[in-house]
Amino acid sequence: MALLAVNNLTKVFGGLSAVSNFNIELHPGELVGLIGPNGAGKTTVFNLLTGVYEPTEGTIQFNNESIVGLKPYEITQRGMARTFQNIRLFSNLSVLDNVRIAYHTHVKYGLTSAVMRLGNYFKEEEEMTRKAIEFLHIFNLDRKKDEIAKNLPYGEQRRLEIARALAAKPKLLLLDEPAAGMNPQETHELMNLIKWIRDEFKLTILLIEHDMSLVMGACERIYVLEYGMIIAHGTPEEIKSNPRVIEAYLGEEVAHA
Numbered sequence: 001m002a003l004l005a006v007n008n009l010t011k012v013f014g015g016l017s018a019v020s021n022f023n024i025e026l027h028p029g030e031l032v033g034l035i036g037p038n039g040a041g042k043t044t045v046f047n048l049l050t051g052v053y054e055p056t057e058g059t060i061q062f063n064n065e066s067i068v069g070l071k072p073y074e075i076t077q078r079g080m081a082r083t084f085q086n087i088r089l090f091s092n093l094s095v096l097d098n099v100r101i102a103y104h105t106h107v108k109y110g111l112t113s114a115v116m117r118l119g120n121y122f123k124e125e126e127e128m129t130r131k132a133i134e135f136l137h138i139f140n141l142d143r144k145k146d147e148i149a150k151n152l153p154y155g156e157q158r159r160l161e162i163a164r165a166l167a168a169k170p171k172l173l174l175l176d177e178p179a180a181g182m183n184p185q186e187t188h189e190l191m192n193l194i195k196w197i198r199d200e201f202k203l204t205i206l207l208i209e210h211d212m213s214l215v216m217g218a219c220e221r222i223y224v225l226e227y228g229m230i231i232a233h234g235t236p237e238e239i240k241s242n243p244r245v246i247e248a249y250l251g252e253e254v255a256h257a
């Protein structure tokens, strides 16, 4: 049974179809790539899946429920989390608080406990801090827990954003260009980290990425978008040798990935 089933998804801005008749199915535990030239519609797909935009047409079933028309926070609560192409951290908060905030979608104490600072408020807060530090440890950021997020080097900010997304306990994680701005060594480490978190947290992951070494090295299946339409879909080997993809996008880049 598919975790995510998208049919005929279309988004028109003014006269421009940013996404046209887009279909995708993701099964639990899959790690899938979404690639395509600049402006192909990849981020618009993420914005449609996460409720930032309402589709002009089409259906989105997540965990056997239609999520079209839900607000982004309602979709997060149902188990979909994402990162952004332009990192969106709470830049003036500490590294630890950036992750702790994500847990607030799951805390059990009510407003009264929070205001009155009753027993379960402290218990939950303590538990949240412990779990947040555990997460930071996975991402090798625990030593930096008290630093202000904006002062971290770029690669660490990217890792922190993923840590925060994971803290919301998603079933599906959408990563928008996680390797952007990273050097080859950082990209390689990130690739291994993404594969590891998929296995460790039994996640399904859909990632947009321009770095072909990461896409080809991590993803089991890849969808290729051009002008808002899927022009190819297959394994990394199939995509690498697909003449239409080479012509539209990858050219020499993929032949050497």
Ligand SMILES: Nc1ncnc2c1ncn2[C@@H]1O[C@H](COP(=O)(O)OP(=O)(O)OP(=O)(O)O)[C@@H](O)[C@H]1O
Binding pocket: 013, 016, 017, 018, 036, 037, 038, 039, 040, 041, 042, 043, 044, 045, 085
């Ligand atoms: N809010 C919007 N209003 C109008 N046009 C938009 C909007 N968002 C995206 N578009 C247009 O939709 C098309 C697809 O953009 P999108 O950002 O989804 O592409 P992309 O594949 O993510 O590109 P990149 O790789 O450069 O991030 C572009 O032509 C873009 O200008």
